[in-house]
Amino acid sequence: MKRHPLQSRFVLISGCSGGGKSTLLAELAGRGHPVVAEPGRRIIADELASGGKALPWVDAAAFLGRAVDVALQDVEMAKAHSGWVFFDRGLVDAASALEALTGEPVLHPICSAHRYHRHVFVTPPWPEIYVTDSERRHGFEMAVAEYQRLIETLPTLGYDVISLPKTSPTERADFVLATLGGGAASVT
Secondary structure: OOOOOOHHHEEEEEEOOOOOHHHHHHHHHHOOOOEEOOHHHHHHHHHHHHOOOOOOOOOHHHHHHHHHHHHHHHHHHHOOOOOOEEEEOOHHHHHHHHHHHHOOOOHHHHHHHOOOOOEEEEEOOOOOOOOOOOOOOOOHHHHHHHHHHHHHHHHHOOOEEEEOOOOOHHHHHHHHHHHHOOOOOOOO
């Protein structure tokens, strides 16, 4: 599948909730790479602060619809950066969850028009580090089901799924950058 050169710089970090995505992104940001925070967590924080209802445990469809919109905005804003841009979840995560919830066929049309780098890095289920908090209220079983849906969905969209090793954030960041071919983005 042909990708636009700009989008070849956009690297999606996806996978199991609580698997260390945000920690990996913090490591990459510390190395000077632009990162895009997870849409869902930003939406939840906004909704909790404003008393809104677009929360996964109140109105999951509204929440996921907003997540798709935020992910699309994130892609547009990322175009201002040069080099690799790393996304903590993104459009594929939101659209696949929305389609799974509602049956509305949104995944392939949206995700075909808006692409990430061909390699998508996924965090596998890692029960030893999984925790819930005010924004992540679902249990580990639901996180594993989400992970399973994503690793089945990503190849249907033409992505190569690369499982991240269960190692330190430093080692994970080294692995990601080595897999991508080093620190500088290359057009593939």
